[in-house]
Amino acid sequence: MSRSINLAVIPGDGIGQEVVAQGLKVLNAVLPQDVKLETKEYDLGAQRWHRTGETLPDAELEALKGHDAILLGAIGDPSVPSGVLERGLLLKLRFAFDHFINLRPSKLFPNTATPLAGRPDIDFVVVREGTEGPYTGNGGSLRTGTPAEVATEVSVNTAYGVERVVRDAFERANARPRKKLTLVHKNNVLVYAGHMWKNIFDKVATEYPEVTTDYLHVDAATIFFVTQPERFDVIVTDNLFGDILTDLAAAVTGGIGLAASGNINPTDTFPSMFEPVHGSAPDIAGQGKADPTATVLSVALLLRHLGYEAEAVRIEDAVSADLAERDGATSRTTDQIGDALAVRVAD
Amino acid sequence: MSRSINLAVIPGDGIGQEVVAQGLKVLNAVLPQDVKLETKEYDLGAQRWHRTGETLPDAELEALKGHDAILLGAIGDPSVPSGVLERGLLLKLRFAFDHFINLRPSKLFPNTATPLAGRPDIDFVVVREGTEGPYTGNGGSLRTGTPAEVATEVSVNTAYGVERVVRDAFERANARPRKKLTLVHKNNVLVYAGHMWKNIFDKVATEYPEVTTDYLHVDAATIFFVTQPERFDVIVTDNLFGDILTDLAAAVTGGIGLAASGNINPTDTFPSMFEPVHGSAPDIAGQGKADPTATVLSVALLLRHLGYEAEAVRIEDAVSADLAERDGATSRTTDQIGDALAVRVAD
Ligand SMILES: CC(C)[C@H](C(=O)O)[C@@H](O)C(=O)O
Ligand SMILES: CC(C)[C@H](C(=O)O)[C@@H](O)C(=O)O
Numbered sequence: 001m002s003r004s005i006n007l008a009v010i011p012g013d014g015i016g017q018e019v020v021a022q023g024l025k026v027l028n029a030v031l032p033q034d035v036k037l038e039t040k041e042y043d044l045g046a047q048r049w050h051r052t053g054e055t056l057p058d059a060e061l062e063a064l065k066g067h068d069a070i071l072l073g074a075i076g077d078p079s080v081p082s083g084v085l086e087r088g089l090l091l092k093l094r095f096a097f098d099h100f101i102n103l104r105p106s107k108l109f110p111n112t113a114t115p116l117a118g119r120p121d122i123d124f125v126v127v128r129e130g131t132e133g134p135y136t137g138n139g140g141s142l143r144t145g146t147p148a149e150v151a152t153e154v155s156v157n158t159a160y161g162v163e164r165v166v167r168d169a170f171e172r173a174n175a176r177p178r179k180k181l182t183l184v185h186k187n188n189v190l191v192y193a194g195h196m197w198k199n200i201f202d203k204v205a206t207e208y209p210e211v212t213t214d215y216l217h218v219d220a221a222t223i224f225f226v227t228q229p230e231r232f233d234v235i236v237t238d239n240l241f242g243d244i245l246t247d248l249a250a251a252v253t254g255g256i257g258l259a260a261s262g263n264i265n266p267t268d269t270f271p272s273m274f275e276p277v278h279g280s281a282p283d284i285a286g287q288g289k290a291d292p293t294a295t296v297l298s299v300a301l302l303l304r305h306l307g308y309e310a311e312a313v314r315i316e317d318a319v320s321a322d323l324a325e326r327d328g329a330t331s332r333t334t335d336q337i338g339d340a341l342a343v344r345v346a347d
Numbered sequence: 348m349s350r351s352i353n354l355a356v357i358p359g360d361g362i363g364q365e366v367v368a369q370g371l372k373v374l375n376a377v378l379p380q381d382v383k384l385e386t387k388e389y390d391l392g393a394q395r396w397h398r399t400g401e402t403l404p405d406a407e408l409e410a411l412k413g414h415d416a417i418l419l420g421a422i423g424d425p426s427v428p429s430g431v432l433e434r435g436l437l438l439k440l441r442f443a444f445d446h447f448i449n450l451r452p453s454k455l456f457p458n459t460a461t462p463l464a465g466r467p468d469i470d471f472v473v474v475r476e477g478t479e480g481p482y483t484g485n486g487g488s489l490r491t492g493t494p495a496e497v498a499t500e501v502s503v504n505t506a507y508g509v510e511r512v513v514r515d516a517f518e519r520a521n522a523r524p525r526k527k528l529t530l531v532h533k534n535n536v537l538v539y540a541g542h543m544w545k546n547i548f549d550k551v552a553t554e555y556p557e558v559t560t561d562y563l564h565v566d567a568a569t570i571f572f573v574t575q576p577e578r579f580d581v582i583v584t585d586n587l588f589g590d591i592l593t594d595l596a597a598a599v600t601g602g603i604g605l606a607a608s609g610n611i612n613p614t615d616t617f618p619s620m621f622e623p624v625h626g627s628a629p630d631i632a633g634q635g636k637a638d639p640t641a642t643v644l645s646v647a648l649l650l651r652h653l654g655y656e657a658e659a660v661r662i663e664d665a666v667s668a669d670l671a672e673r674d675g676a677t678s679r680t681t682d683q684i685g686d687a688l689a690v691r692v693a694d
Contacts, residue, residue: 083538149506159496191430219594247566
């Protein structure tokens with residue numbers, strides 16, 4: 001295991017700056033003395049775009065390749081046309097670095113608020129495909145802006161891309177106590193992509209006889225997310241369905257302030273990237289109101305990916321303990337939550 | 348207003364037969380004496396397909412055109428490959444009859460179970476586009492079944508198709524007390540279709556100064572469905588997002604057993620079609636366990652569409668009253684619920 005971490009930091013927009021600062025604080029506190037942490041901050045996002053018109057220049061993309069991992073805050077600002085930063089920066093990174101595993105664990109921690117009555121026992125992980133589907137940017141528009149406009153979006157899916165994410169999900173399911181994997185798609189309508197997903201899923205399943213498998217259409221899956229979320233263990237799904245389902249998952253497990261994610265390239269050809277599921281939340285930016293917990297939990301995923309399992313668990317335990325002691329009445333600042341978590345992991 | 352109704356009935360698969368019978372029972376009970384109701388049943392669905400290989404022959408499609416409206420139960424059976432009946436029958440009808448308004452009201456009736464804590468006040472309607480988007484069947488697969496397979500799904504969107512559904516949604520919003528319309532899409536990723544939707548939405552909005560407008564990405568919308576569903580009044584969205592959101596809406600408003608829908612062609616060039624949002628539920632088919640309420644509420648939408656507003660309201664009031672008196676302990680059969688509703692509307 002390497003005893004140094006060369007980390008790229010992209011705070012990005014809105015609350016990104018604030019939450020990333022807390023993530024780094026906790027990272028510093030949890031790392032053993034002998035691990036050398038180097039960080040380099042990249043100035044990317046809305047401000048950069050306004051200043052220079054650039055989203056992610058080639059030189060910076062090149063430089064980012066040299067890091068062991070990337071910690072990202074949030075991308076997106078209302079002052080920038082929708083899609084410019086998302087496609088030109090966030091998705092560009094996910095695609096350029098072939099982050100085909102978009103890993104999003106969902107757990108209802110004790111003492112956290114859920115909109116669901118009865119506080120079901122939720123503990124599942126969504127393995128969202130990260131490099132294909134409707135996210136490829138394939139499509140176009142003809143006679144744009146006229147009454148005769150036609151706009152298309154092409155979901156591109158390859159056996160290569162589907163099989164690798166499905167295999168990863170089976171591995172993860174096999175390593176968990178319940179060993180259950182649910183494929184979510186919409187193969188009664190999207191028959192070309194949907195049947196390919198299902199066929200590959202069924203084929204790989206034969207290699208994992210201990211894993212119980214299930215298939216749900218995406219619309220039905222949303223029902224179970226609110227009526228029976230305890231039925232899920234590992235879910236594997238397409239890029240867009242994964243996007244939708246993981247926001248819903250975050251909502252039922254105490255909110256987007258707690259949802260962590262990793263954009264992972266398991267082959268380590270390129271650095272993996274870790275980020276909270278939430279966005280830049282411009283309405284509360286700069287006010288110390290953002291909950292940095294999702295970023296801190298993303299740091300745990302980052303550490304696990306780099307082989308620091310004990311440290312990842314320490315962070316997760318600290319978050320658990322911190323949440324257990326939160327009371328609805330007292331509200332802490334972003335900084336105070338970061339401090340509290342840093343103290344806990346250092347213990 | 349025509350004083351006769353020439354209704355096509357497609358019971359379809361699974362519980363379709365059972366729930367449609369109750370829908371017709373209530374329809375018969377609510378209609379004034381002088382309205383002549385003629386019904387013709389069409390044998391379409393899984394059994395027909397097994398027997399003849401046909402999903403929807405041209406002759407029957409032609410015959411269906413002659414009706415004032417269609418009442419449909421449910422389509423789909425595990426014995427038929429996924430997609431065959433959905434694409435070959437259900438979606439074929441929606442597309443052939445240009446059902447561009449897929450209308451799906453969501454209301455949390457008093458005394459019905461919701462998985463949400465705190466029983467928020469939910470009363471919104473989703474206007475789902477019904478003839479475009481990823482549902483067009485546009486796409487294909489290359490080198491099918493090999494490791495080199497590529498499968499595509501093309502979402503096709505036209506200004507013509509988007510503008511007409513957006514206009515319909517503004518009209519509906521304008522006619523409701525709260526006058527609020529939310530566009531749901533994913534225009535930060537699906538930039539071609541998403542921007543076209545947003546531009547058309549903004550353009551039409553200028554003609555409805557009294558309607559408050561809002562835009563949400565589909566992932567964020569799922570969060571609000573469970574944390575703040577009372578914020579919605581009318582929602583307009585694409586075919587696939589509408590599919591997903593309306594199942595979630597059904598789940599939070601007491602379940603898919605209560606969710607009604609209308610596939611409407613407001614130009615009346617072709618008959619509109621009314622169906623419960625739920626599927627064929629083969630696991631409980633034939634056991635008298637299915638709740639026919641969603642079908643009965645779909646009959647109300649059918650009556651409203653044909654100009655029988657008072658009768659539609661009578662059905663909705665009957666359902667409200669019936670639900671208010673349901674108690675969790677006693678479970679009634681499909682038939683008993685139908686009887687109870689028929690008695691109420693006849694009063
Ligand atoms: C910001 C957006 C492009 C992104 C996505 O759609 O993947 C976000 O919603 C997410 O889930 O990480
Ligand atoms: C059965 C299926 C094709 C259909 C759809 O996706 O539209 C259903 O889910 C619905 O919502 O009516």
